[in-house]
Amino acid sequence: MHEVYTHPNSQAQFRRAAKVIPSGVYGHLGPAEGCFIPVEAFPLFSDHAKGSYFWDVDGHRYIDYMCAFGPNILGYNDPDVDEAARKQREKGDCTTSPSTVMIDFAELLVDTVKSADWAFFAKNGNDVTTLAIMASRAYTHRKKIVFFKGYYHGVAPWTQKIDYAGVIEEDVANNIYIPWNDAAALERVFAEHKDEIAAVIAQPYMHGNFMDNELPAKGFWQKVRKLCTENDTVLVVDDVRAGFRLDMAGSDHYFGFEADLICFCKAIANGYNVSALCGKEFMKNTISSMSYTGSYWMSAVPFAAGIACIEKMKKLNCPQILIDKGGQLKRGLVKAAADYGYDLRVTGVPSLFYMRLADDPTLMLHQAWIAECVKRGVFFTNHHNHFINAALTDADIAETVEIAREAFEAIQKK
Amino acid sequence: MRDAKTLAYINMFAVLGAIPTLMEIVPEAKTILGKSACSVGIAVKGGPSATLTFASGHCVMKEGCEDCAIKLPLGSPEKFNGMIDGTVTPIPSRGFTHLPFLLKKFMKITDLLSQYLRPSEEDLADAEFKKRSTTLMFGVIARAIVQIGNHDKVGMASASYITDGAVKMAIENGPSAAILCKNHHLGYSKKVPEKFTSYMTFADMETARDLFDGKINSVATVGLGGVRIGGMVSQVDNVNRILDRVALYLA
Numbered sequence: 098m099h100e101v102y103t104h105p106n107s108q109a110q111f112r113r114a115a116k117v118i119p120s121g122v123y124g125h126l127g128p129a130e131g132c133f134i135p136v137e138a139f140p141l142f143s144d145h146a147k148g149s150y151f152w153d154v155d156g157h158r159y160i161d162y163m164c165a166f167g168p169n170i171l172g173y174n175d176p177d178v179d180e181a182a183r184k185q186r187e188k189g190d191c192t193t194s195p196s197t198v199m200i201d202f203a204e205l206l207v208d209t210v211k212s213a214d215w216a217f218f219a220k221n222g223n224d225v226t227t228l229a230i231m232a233s234r235a236y237t238h239r240k241k242i243v244f245f246k247g248y249y250h251g252v253a254p255w256t257q258k259i260d261y262a263g264v265i266e267e268d269v270a271n272n273i274y275i276p277w278n279d280a281a282a283l284e285r286v287f288a289e290h291k292d293e294i295a296a297v298i299a300q301p302y303m304h305g306n307f308m309d310n311e312l313p314a315k316g317f318w319q320k321v322r323k324l325c326t327e328n329d330t331v332l333v334v335d336d337v338r339a340g341f342r343l344d345m346a347g348s349d350h351y352f353g354f355e356a357d358l359i360c361f362c363k364a365i366a367n368g369y370n371v372s373a374l375c376g377k378e379f380m381k382n383t384i385s386s387m388s389y390t391g392s393y394w395m396s397a398v399p400f401a402a403g404i405a406c407i408e409k410m411k412k413l414n415c416p417q418i419l420i421d422k423g424g425q426l427k428r429g430l431v432k433a434a435a436d437y438g439y440d441l442r443v444t445g446v447p448s449l450f451y452m453r454l455a456d457d458p459t460l461m462l463h464q465a466w467i468a469e470c471v472k473r474g475v476f477f478t479n480h481h482n483h484f485i486n487a488a489l490t491d492a493d494i495a496e497t498v499e500i501a502r503e504a505f506e507a508i509q510k511k
Numbered sequence: 512m513r514d515a516k517t518l519a520y521i522n523m524f525a526v527l528g529a530i531p532t533l534m535e536i537v538p539e540a541k542t543i544l545g546k547s548a549c550s551v552g553i554a555v556k557g558g559p560s561a562t563l564t565f566a567s568g569h570c571v572m573k574e575g576c577e578d579c580a581i582k583l584p585l586g587s588p589e590k591f592n593g594m595i596d597g598t599v600t601p602i603p604s605r606g607f608t609h610l611p612f613l614l615k616k617f618m619k620i621t622d623l624l625s626q627y628l629r630p631s632e633e634d635l636a637d638a639e640f641k642k643r644s645t646t647l648m649f650g651v652i653a654r655a656i657v658q659i660g661n662h663d664k665v666g667m668a669s670a671s672y673i674t675d676g677a678v679k680m681a682i683e684n685g686p687s688a689a690i691l692c693k694n695h696h697l698g699y700s701k702k703v704p705e706k707f708t709s710y711m712t713f714a715d716m717e718t719a720r721d722l723f724d725g726k727i728n729s730v731a732t733v734g735l736g737g738v739r740i741g742g743m744v745s746q747v748d749n750v751n752r753i754l755d756r757v758a759l760y761l762a
Contacts (some may be wrong), residue, residue, distance in 0.1 A: 111734050120730040129733040134741045136734060260669040260752045307745040459676075459708045459742045480744060 099473040099500055106154045107141035125166055125481070132479040138468035140476075146173035148488035151476070159476040160493050164484035167338055167363030167449075170419075171409060172488025178367045178405045185401035196397035202404050206375055209407055211346040212334075212355040213375035217384055219394050222337030222362035223251030225374040226298070228389055229358045230255060232376075233296035233331035236383040240271040241290055243297040243330075247277060247305030250298060250335050277303040277311060280320040287328050297325055298333040301348030302445065307480045309453060310445030318354040325357070331380070337362045337372070342419055342448040342484070345411055347375075364410075369402035410487075416448065419485040422494065423447025426485070429498035437505035439466075451482040462508065469504030513760055516558055517662040519588035521760050522595040523559040524699075525654035526628070527572070530563055532650050533624050534570040536643050541568040543619045549612040551583065552576025553601075558588040565616070581606030581613055645720045646686045652723065653680055653688040653699060655757045656750060660690075660697040663760075669752040670695045676708030678746050682719045683712060690750055709742030711750070725758065 111128075115121035122141060124130055133139035140153030149172055151161050164170065171178060185198060203216040219225050230242060242255070250256040254268035273290070275282040277299075287294060299321070303311040325332040334356035336348045341364045344351035349359060358380060362372035370393070376384070409415075424447040434441035439462075440455040454463035460480070467477050475497050477483060534540045548566040553559075554576050562579045563572050576582055582605035585591040593599030603613070626634065627644045628651060635641045659666035660673075673692045681687035681703070689707060691698040713719040718737040721727040729751065732738045740747045 108736075115731045115735060120728060121734045123730075127730070127734060129730040129740075132740075132744050133734075134744075135739065136736055141734070258668065260665045260749075260756075262752075262755060307743075459706075460744070461742050464741055 099503060101472050102140075102155065102157045102474065104137065104140055104153065104155050104157075107139075108137070110154055111141045132464075132481075134464040134479060135468060138472050140471075148172040148174075149486055149490070149493055157474060159471075159474050160489075160497055161476045162483040162485070162497075163476055163478055163481075164486050165368060166481075167484050168366075168368040169484070169486050170341060170364035170415065171367045171406060172486050173368070175367050175406070175409070175488075177409050178369070178402050181405035182369060182398050182402040185398045188397070190398040191393055191396045195395040196400070198397045198400045198404070199395055202400040205404055205407055206361075206373060209345055209411065210359065210361075210375050211350040212357075212359055212377060213347075214378040215376060215381050215384075217374045217376075218400070219372045219374070220370055220391060221251070221372055222335070222360060223253055223256070224391070224394075225360040225362065225372045226250045226256065226333075226335055226337065227253045228374050228384070228387070229331075229333045229335075229360055229376075230296060230298065231387060231389070232358065232374075232380060232383050233333060235387060236331060236380060237295045237329065239293055239295040239330075241273055241294045242271060243273045243275060243283065243286060243294055245277040245299050245303065246274050247303050247308060248298070248300065248335075249305065249338075250300075251337075278314045278317050280314075280317055280324070283321060283324055287324055287330075291328075294328060294330045296331040296333050297321060298335060300335050301339050301343065301352055304338060304445055304449060304451065304482045306482075309442060310451040310482060312445070313352055318349075318352045322354045331357045333357065334359045336360055338482070339446070339449060340364055341407075341410055342416055343446055344416055345407075345414075351416075365406065366399050366403035367406040369399040369406075370396075371399035371403050413487060415487055418487055419448035420446060422487075422489050423450050423485045425491075426450070426494050426497060429494060430501050433498050433502045433505060437502070437509060439505060445482055448485045449482045450485075452477070465508045465511065466501075466504050469507040470500055473500045473503055475500045514663055515588040515592060517659060517666070518760050519555050519558040519591045520658040520662050521655045522592055523553065523555070523561050524572075524658055525651045525761075526595060526624075527553070527561070527563065527621075528654050529628070529647050529651050530620060530624060531570045531572055532647055533620070533627065534565075534568065536646060537623065537627065540620055540623055543623065544568055544570075544616060547612055547616055549581065549609050549616070550579045551581045551613065551617055552579025552605075553583045553585065553591070555585045555588055555591040558585075558591060563617075579606070581609045641720065642685075642716055645682070645716050645723070648723050649680075649682060649686045649719060650688065650701075651761070652754070652757050653690065655761060656690055656753045657697040657699045659756050659760065660750075660753050663756060666753045666756055667695075669749045670697055673697070673746050673749045674708075674743060676743060676746060677704045677706070678750050679703045679707040679710040679712070680750075681710070681712045682716055683714055685713075685716055685719070692746065707742070709744065709746040710740065711747050712739040713737065714739070729754075 128136045142154045144152045206216040207213045257264045334349050339348045340361040349356040358376040427443045442453045442455050445451045550564040552562040562576045583601040584604045660670035678690040689700040689703045714737045
């Protein structure tokens with residue numbers, strides 16, 4: 098039986114944080130948006146990390162299935178990536194003229210990502226999804242953008258909804274929302290808004306929060322591609338979350354089509370801060386004409402880390418490893434649930450699986466089980482997809498399943 | 512931006528809708544009413560209509576005003592909102608013989624309600640007053656959420672994302688209520704259904720009061736354990752977005 102953790106130092110640190118930082122820990126890493134239910138079950142601050150683990154400020158170790166919400170793909174502090182970063186740091190990072198390592202990184206992405214003829218670098222996923230939308234509007238001279246319901250493309254006003262704090266009606270006035278996997282709906286909006294739609298933006302499959310993840314229906318992407326081409330609309334794939342966990346050549350390649358623009362971040366440099374927009378040749382001049390930059394966007398250390406990360410991922414055939422490990426974990430968890438009489442649904446591609454205990458539609462049972470797992474050293478989250486990293490071992494997976502069983506036993510007793 | 516019609520629905524069903532609770536928990540309200548019995552109907556053209564029926568020290572509110580003793584017709588939501596602000600004086604179209612009730616009882620009861628909903632710092636220094644005031648505010652806010660979700664353009668957008676079910680709202684050792692959602696239309700229930708689908712619980716009256724007064728932030732308070740959320744969190748998330756708009760209408 099595993100120790101049941103408590104988090105007094107995490108809570109003390111959070112009280113300290115709340116005094117000087119809005120909401121203590123804001124965004125998806127925080128307890129509110131992160132759905133830490135109950136908050137006492139979860140660590141709130143990390144002390145250090147290595148491989149597939151992180152340790153919290155109370156000294157507890159966690160097998161981490163959130164991987165910093167995606168960036169950790171090879172394992173925390175991967176020696177090859179860190180060494181490449183260290184060497185570049187000695188040479189220079191944020192300098193007046195950019196390092197040629199930026200060109201090396203762009204060349205590597207063009208050689209790796211099937212739909213990439215060029216690469217533009219920034220810092221976060223939001224930077225490049227926003228650039229993709231601005232570029233689509235600049236190229237087409239149109240305003241409207243089509244989204245699939247359940248999407249997440251960042252936090253810029255255009256990505257949010259009319260009822261979000263700080264968003265005004267005009268920010269989202271040109272957004273059109275249609276259901277995922279509904280090619281007929283897309284065909285309809287193209288007919289209703291002829292010559293008005295600048296871009297269709299989508300994640301490679303529906304990995305929205307609070308819902309079972311849904312893969313594209315057969316022929317869906319090919320139909321979307323065809324409609325975009327016929328209507329001179331830019332097809333943008335937001336591969337920020339799934340990128341390099343499905344296919345090194347891009348998730349569009351995995352599903353058998355080609356995007357016009359494709360956005361990467363998270364796993365691109367194993368935690369070093371860089372994002373990239375890649376795209377087809379015909380969009381390159383439009384991007385060149387845009388005023389879009391940032392203070393740290395050409396820092397060399399993340400480029401060096403990104404090169405080492407991508408080369409290592411290619412050498413390992415990382416996406417397949419992650420899909421296999423995720424599949425192994427999925428089978429173990431589903432069986433453990435069934436042994437205790439529960440119906441655990443695991444959806445999405447196994448390298449970024451989503452979980453839901455289907456026995457209770459209110460999800461309270463699911464939340465209770467997740468809390469018991471976290472309290473025993475497996476960091477799952479309630480309503481977001483999870484992430485597998487390459488450092489995860491068979492022993493880690495076995496221990497995870499063992500803890501999942503203990504957690505099922507705990508909720509059964511309650 | 513505030514919408515006059517939405518505000519009229521809030522004023523009717525959230526603000527005046529708090530009178531039945533006021534009668535229950537504030538002894539002074541019962542004293543004002545005494546043994547009187549009467550009903551006051553308010554009909555707003557292009558807006559809400561409801562009747563407050565007073566009897567035996569209690570009050571109930573019902574939609575519509577077909578059977579009221581006193582009827583106050585208002586020509587528009589703006590005029591009704593003016594009546595609540597005290598800038599418009601309504602003229603009864605029915606029940607002239609009951610005018611003393613309107614002027615001596617009903618007006619005093621609504622003045623008392625205002626005192627509890629817009630309390631002074633001095634009033635709040637009294638622990639019992641503060642508890643009653645917070646209980647009343649809780650009810651007003653819960654009912655206002657329903658009206659905003661059903662009438663305000665942005666609130667309706669939030670409601671469009673709320674799945675069917677009941678969101679329990681509660682203050683530990685205090686009042687509770689439920690926001691009911693069916694086909695993205697919201698309803699209010701003073702009684703929380705046994706099978707609610709999500710919950711938002713405030714740790715105590717003090718925390719609830721500070722949140723209502725905008726002194727603390729709900730997101731940070733979740734992290735501190737002062738607000739508990741669970742179940743279908745997407746319901747709570749969207750109710751919270753509507754809750755954010757309550758201050759726009761009631762501040």
